[in-house]
Amino acid sequence: MCVGPNQNGWTQARGLVVKTLLLIGGAILVKRLTKSTTRWDHARIVSRSLSGEKFSKEQASRDPDNYFNLRWLSCPAAEMVDSSEVLYFEQAFWRTPNKPYRQRFYMVKPCPKEMKCDVELSTYAIRDAEEYKNFCDRPKDQRPQPEEVIGDIAEHLTTVHLKRCERGKRCLYEGSTPPDGFPNSWNGATFCTSEFAVMKNNEIHTWDRGYDDDGNQVWGVKEGPYEFKPAPSSSFVDMFSPSNLPPQSMDKGIEGSFVLQE
Structure with a gap:
């Protein structure tokens, strides 16, 4: 079939437009793929993963002898001058x-450049914890304001240095305290350690344990970390499931769950 002059010109122009669009699209894709994640990007990812309402319901259902169905709640509370984010937990x-x-404050920021890690996650005591109960559930104008939050950051408790997880692992970031942990005097302990992992889908795994001078574990679960998963829409179903009931004996709770052992 013969092609007239006008038709041929349009075909060439259309081909040029398509090529140009492909080049532009390719350049954008390459830029996105090669763009490096900044130190602050890592910190923001961890902050977002920590925030929200999560439960250990599935774990408590699997192993009710060692784990309780606990509620985790965290939300942004303030920002420091150096841009570190403070979360209430x-x-x-x-x-x-x-x-x-x-009740705790989490402070999230990038690791110092000289350290081989991505995110520094520190926990602090709260000066007057009673004023912060249900902080995240309250309207913002009924909470302590950011300047008050900063003033209420009290004793430093622990710091965990998180690294990006290797490809193929279920986690996004993981880390722990130094082997010698941090000072802790609860229930005969002299120091405590923490292991922390930010999993995919905003799931958090956390494992705290206390040890005496001889290295014997004196508090904390021994079987593995608590697994907190984001609240499903059916959170309030099965209210009277055995895994949702508080322990009959607080002594049993103290022996079986690190979260009661401070």
Whole structure:
């Protein structure tokens, strides 16, 4: 079939447009693929993963003798001058979310450049923890404001240095305290250690243990870390499941769960 002059010109122009679009699209794709993740990007990913409501319900159902169904709740509370993010964090039994027994501030920032890690995650005590109960559940105008939060950051408790996980692993970031841990005097301990992992789908695994001078573990679960998964839409179903009931004996709870052992 013969092609007239006008038709041929349009075909050439259309081909040029297609080639140009392909080149532009390819350049954008290459730029996105080669763009490196900054130190602060890592810190922001960890902060987002820590935030929200999570439960250990699945783990408690599998192994009710060693794990309770606990509620994890965390949200942004302030930002430091150096851009470190401060998160408020609390834990409670699933059935009594308004009565947290553990309250902390998390401070999230990039690791110092000289260290071989990506994110520094530190925990701090709260000066007046009672004022912060259910912080994340309250309207923002009814919470302590950022400047108050910064003023209420108290004793430094632990620091975990997180690294990006290797390809093929389920986690995104993982890390631990130094082998000698941090000072801790609860229940005969002289030091405690923490292991922490940020998993895919905003799941958090955390394992705290206390040891005496002889290296004997005196508190904390021995079987493995607590596994906190984001709250499903059916969080409030099966309210009276055995895994959701608080322990009959607090002594048993103290022996079986690190979260009660401070």
